[in-house]
Amino acid sequence: MAEPAPGPEHDGPRPSRPRVRADLVWSEQRDVSGAAWVVKDPRADRYFRLDERSGRLAQRLDGTRTAAEAAAGDGADEEALDPEELEELLEDLDGLGLLEGGVATAAPRPRRSSPLFLRLPLGDPNRLLGRLARLAGPLFHPVFVVVGGLAVVVAAVLAVANVAALRADAERLLAWPELLYLWIPALVVIALHETAHGVACRRFGGEVHELGLVLYYFQPCAYCDVTDAWMIADRGRRLWVLGAGPFLEAALWAAAVFVWLAAEPGTPVFWCAAGIAATSGIKTLVNLNPLIRLDGYYLLSDGLGIPNLRSRAFRYLWARLRGAEAEPVGRLERAVFLVYAPVAFAFSAALIVWFGVWVYGVALERLGGWGHLAFWAAVAVLLLPAAVSSLRQRSSHPSESTRTAPR
Secondary structure (H helix, E strand, O other): OOOOOOOOOOOOOOOOOEEEEEEEEEEEEEEEEEEEEEEEEEEEOOOEEEEHHHHHHHHOOOOOOOHHHHHHHOOOOOOOHHHHHHHHHHHHHOOOOEEOOOOOOOOOOOOOOOOOEEEEEOOOOOHHHHHHHHHHHHHHHHHHHHHHHHHHHHHHHHHHHHHHHHHHHHHHHOOOHHHHHHHHHHHHHHHHHHHHHHHHHHHOOOOOOOEEEEEEOOOOEEEEEHHHHOOOOOHHHHHHHHHHHHHHHHHHHHHHHHHHOOOOOHHHHHHHHHHHHHHHHHHHHHHHOOOOOHHHHHHHHHHHHOOOHHHHHHHHHHHHHOOOOOOOOHHHHHHHHHHHHHHHHHHHHHHHHHHHHHHHHHHHHOOOOHHHHHHHHHHHHHHHHHHHHHHHHHHOOOOOOOOOOEE
């Protein structure tokens, strides 16, 4: 879980009868720690997770009772918050701009940006995806899912049996003008992949207000912001949203394998199918890798019921290595963190090193002795600012609130 954004200094007392903002949207859910509430702040387009007890208290802050009266609970079997917990919760809510009349204002959702993650928004597709969601009902039927899954299995068997021919055709696609048959279909498949995420989110009640391009680990990709899927109470439907993109791309890959085997060699249809068959299968496997922030990671995080798995695992392991106090977690979370954090770190580091070695070799080949200078200058420009920023954030936020943590 990320730290709550720091709010401004308070120059006056908090109202004696605090009230949470009426425009907040609440969704009761369950994760590995039990019941919880996900709160959407529509003004700032931000999402927060509260534990069950704090969520119920926050909703009782309706301006008709004091905070202490609300904290006492509405039933004899409901445990009340002690004064310290109550004050902590009120400070978090006020600091995040979730209380009416508070000094703090709702801060917009921070957009993660670094040399390894550059985002270019292209527009708001919410209305278009809503129309598509109404037309796409058959694609969510269990029959389509089963048929699509079987098609992928059969296509995988055929692709392995014909891997030499597929590799030869893929190599021919690297030359001009056949290269167009590789890139144009790949762009279409990427667009359909992201559209599938958005359509699924809209079908299950979420909203999608951003679609665009992203440079992720120096690899150009598309993205569809389905953050609002966190408001979907049913975990199975949330997993549908996350899995819709890779499933559709896998189904398109299977169709491409069948067309490639059946089409007349050398025709445009043949080359387009070969391009998709040579790229989308591998791309789907990479996309399902849970060690980097792609679809596989979010499927794992939500499937386990552990929100913000990667950042929390890294912080937990870092705290344990330093001998500092770590976030209190359950047995399952502890086991997952201690396995996931080192494996994910090693994979990400290996990926960056592999890419760096490749770029270094290209620089030396093209620039000779100047390649050394060009490479290390690029490393300094791209990576050092991100490292400094990360260290500053870590030193300025030594602890976090697990009660009202942005998701």
